[in-house]
Amino acid sequence: MMNKQMKLAKRPVGMPDESTWVLEQNEIPTTESLAEGDILVKQHYISLDPAMRGWMNDSRSYIPPVQIGEVMRAGSAGEVVASKNERFAVGDFVSGWGGVQQYAVTDGRGWYKVDPSLAPLPTYIGTLGMPGMTAYFGILEVGKIQEGDTVLVSGAAGAVGSIVGQISKIKGCRVVGIAGGPVKCQYLIDELGFDAAIDYKSDEPVAKAIRRTCPDGVDVYFDNVGGDILDAALTRINRGARIVICGAISQYNNTTAIKGPSNYLSLLVNRATMTGMVVIDYASQYQEAGMQMGMWMAQGKLKSREDVYEGIDNFYDTFKRLFTGEKMGKLVLKVID
Amino acid sequence: MMNKQMKLAKRPVGMPDESTWVLEQNEIPTTESLAEGDILVKQHYISLDPAMRGWMNDSRSYIPPVQIGEVMRAGSAGEVVASKNERFAVGDFVSGWGGVQQYAVTDGRGWYKVDPSLAPLPTYIGTLGMPGMTAYFGILEVGKIQEGDTVLVSGAAGAVGSIVGQISKIKGCRVVGIAGGPVKCQYLIDELGFDAAIDYKSDEPVAKAIRRTCPDGVDVYFDNVGGDILDAALTRINRGARIVICGAISQYNNTTAIKGPSNYLSLLVNRATMTGMVVIDYASQYQEAGMQMGMWMAQGKLKSREDVYEGIDNFYDTFKRLFTGEKMGKLVLKVID
Structure with missing residues (x-):
């Protein structure tokens, strides 16, 4: 038995290809x-x-870049199989930043125990993990949603967006999601209880679709995608709107300059705010958020969906799905039985 | 004697030409x-x-557009020469939204009395008027400056920027101004007490100049200009930085799409906030702000500079100076003796 590890082989330009990792x-x-x-x-x-x-x-960011030759950084969930740490016993299930490898050695900092009898392990790296925490603090602390707000979220069928929308519904908001394709849009409405969904791949321009589905304008826009969709959302914000900048997946593989929001002066006209967020700032509050999310799940108010693929050898093909959108909910790779 | 009035003749595309008004x-x-x-x-x-x-x-904005055939909207200051309103007597000096004309009839709503023995009339439409109020509320309420912050302001020699910088100095901040040309830059340092000035027309790239003059990064950026300078500022903001979007003079005459800030994801990395503001939201607090500004002026802590041109016939040539930058401080037109 060996430990298969996916290491960064080179720094990609644009969309990574398979030779980016070894x-x-x-x-x-x-x-x-x-x-x-x-x-x-x-x-x-x-x-x-x-x-x-x-x-x-x-480049300078909120955490140091992965270095060439290092195991690719990733969140993970697994089982303690050996321990010289009194906080963890063999047989404990844990989640942390173990990277893309089958076995990880860690001093346990940033790791925590999870209970697979309460929720499946993949949920702990999804709705009860970083994506869920991102949604929770992003929409509540940065988006500052109030009952009756119209909340618009992009990447709405994804790990973060699907939770953003559901929390907003729990808090009494009207929720509209933007996603790619009719299957995802139907899922948002039928399964997650969104009030409306916009298929950005359809013929209808997104700005027009926002106008149609948000007749009272947008109070909070939670952005996971950037680019043209951010610009479209900016045309429909209300006075005092909050725009949460969580990500910009449409721009991550750009080889030219990022497309900035041409309509940013809508912030001025509408006295609106655009704020960036990074989930790790809220680490001291993860525990209470996790309890709240767990209760909502137990009450059936919050649904979690993971799209699990298998085999560390399939890492690259699975990774690509993040950018092609060929997935549903939280993307997870099972790397060992 | 006649009342000369400058009326909007057509809607300009790009930079207005002289035939825009009649x-x-x-x-x-x-x-x-x-x-x-x-x-x-x-x-x-x-x-x-x-x-x-x-x-x-x-287009939809924070106030209705001026209609074709209407007197061009403008702030103004003058003397009451006839009154059927008990709030105002003949001989009172007043300021309000009188438009580009020599005589204005108004019901007095939004107008207030001013005392020309305390400050010259032009100051009441500058530092003690809308530009001053914009600076005051923009930097204090939206920028939320704290002692020790590094404050960067564009359009720094202008009516708003020059006051933003001076208030920031009064509040114990380190202040760097961006302006066009060595004369304005020298003025910022020698006359207004800025800590450093960046000449955006010089050979040094603005991003590099910001790095040089703000070695500890930028805590608050007050933007009057947009475009490349906003993008440069975004590269140097600190964690939790506040960006105040007050204007975007570099973009107002665009005939193509506005240049959005390509570096807006710096908001995410730095958990920063970009917020638009419109001064009229603070109308209920103008009085206390005016008293504070007046006291600072009386104490010599706040300097006001108006650049006064003469003749309503010269309206267009004077208006152009807003965009060419050929002015110093608040641009004022004297339209009648």
Whole structure:
């Protein structure tokens, strides 16, 4: 048995190709080789997130870039199989930043125990993990939603957007989601209870569709995509609107300059605010948010959907789905049985 | 004697040309012709502001556009020469929205008395008028400056920017101004006490100049210009920075799409906020702000500079200076002796 690890081989320009990473097989660390305080985690599931693209650029950001030759950074969930750390026992299930590999050694900082009897492991790297926390703090703390607000969210069928919309419904907002294709749009309405959905791949221009589905304008726009959709949303915001900049997946693989929002002066006309957010700032409040999200799930108010693919060898093909949109909900890779 | 009035003749595309307005001469209203509650103001001074350009577009904004055939909207200051309103007596000096004309009839709503023995009339449409109020509320309420912050302001030698910088100095900030040409830059440092000035017309790229003059990064950026300078500022903001969108003079005469800020994802990386503001939202607080500004002026802490041109016939040539930058401080037109 070996530990398969996906390492960054080079810095991509534009959309990464398969040679961006290299799959290595190394010895699985033994219990004896662990330093005092370390644990060895058998990582069943790896989280695939759009933010991974940004971590590969050698530029100043909110965390250091992944270095060439390092295991690709990723959230993960698995089982402790060896421990020299009193916080964790063999058999504990845990989640943390284990990277794209089958076995991870860590001192446990930033890792926490999870209970697979309450929710499946993949949910802990989705709705009960970083994407869920991003949605929770983004829409409540940055978006500052109030009952009766019209909330518009892009990437609405994705790991973050689907939770943003559902939390907004729980809080008494009118919710409109933007997603690609009729299947996702139907899912938003039928399964997640959105009030309306906009298929940005349809013939109807997005600005027109926003006007149709948000007749009272947009109070909060939660943006995961940037580009033309952000510009369209800016044409329909209300006075005092809050725009949450969570991501810009349409721009991450640009080889030319990012498309800035041409309609940003709508912020002036409408005295609106555009604010960027990064979930790790809210780490001290994860616990209470997790409890709240768990309760909503238990009450059936919050649905979690993971799209699980298998095999670390399929990492690249699965990663690509983040950008083609060929997935539904949270994208997860199962890397070991 | 006639009342010369500058009326909007057509909607400009791009930079307005002289035929955008037409100068008419009409009878000066008589006292007898005033309705009950009206006053007649002899308007000595007209305020010229970048916002005028936006008011000429037939598009949804924070106030209705000026209609074709209407007197061009403008702030003004003058003397009451006839009154059927008990709030105002003949001989009172007043300021309001009198438009580009020598005599204005108004019911007095939005007009207030000013005292020319405390400050010259042009100051009441500059530092003690809308531009000053814009600076005051923009930097304090939206920019939320704190002692020790580094404040960067564009259009720094202009009516708003020069006050933004001085208020920031009063509040204990480090202040860097961006202006066009060495004369304005020297003025910022020598006369207004800015800590540094950036000449955007010099050979040094603005982003590099910001790095040089703001070694600790930018906590608050007050933007009057938009375009490339906004993009440059976005590269140097600190975590939690506040960007105040007050105007975008570089973009007002565009015939193609406005240039959106390509670097807007710096908001995400730095958890920063970009907020638009319109001064009229703060009308209920003008009085206290005016008193504060007046005290600062009396104490010599706040300097006001008006650049006064003469003759309503010279309206167009003077208006153009807003966009060429050939002016210093608040641009004012004296339209009658």
